[in-house]
Amino acid sequence: MRSMRMENVTFSLTSLDIIKAPIRLKNGQCSVFLGHLGALLEYVKDQIGWDISFEPLERNRGAFYIARSVVKELRLQSYVSQGALRWLNGLFCEEMIP
Numbered sequence: 001m002r003s004m005r006m007e008n009v010t011f012s013l014t015s016l017d018i019i020k021a022p023i024r025l026k027n028g029q030c031s032v033f034l035g036h037l038g039a040l041l042e043y044v045k046d047q048i049g050w051d052i053s054f055e056p057l058e059r060n061r062g063a064f065y066i067a068r069s070v071v072k073e074l075r076l077q078s079y080v081s082q083g084a085l086r087w088l089n090g091l092f093c094e095e096m097i098p
Contacts, residue, residue: 011044011054012063062088062095 018037025033040044044050057064069075 008049009047010050011040011052012060014055014057014060014064016054026033043090062092065091 021033041052044052055063066085
């Protein structure tokens with residue numbers, strides 16, 4: 001996204017499980033996980049207007065459906081969009097905050 005010069009990017013977590021993950025992982029996995037998480041935090045902190053936040057699932061259903069389509073339907077190409085995807089347009093209109 002940085003190479004596309006995207007501004008005001010938010011990474012939203014719908015579960016606080018990411019905080020509990022290191023407890024459940026085996027030793028080798030934990031250090032790899034924390035390395036990835038640390039790299040993401042380091043990357044985001046240097047970008048103006050970028051942040052990571054917690055968002056309850058009921059307020060972030062669009063992102064949930066996109067992530068689910070990647071995992072279950074093997075849509076392995078990343079989504080980068082500057083508007084609602086056609087198949088989610090109705091949902092995003094419902095969720096829009098006036």
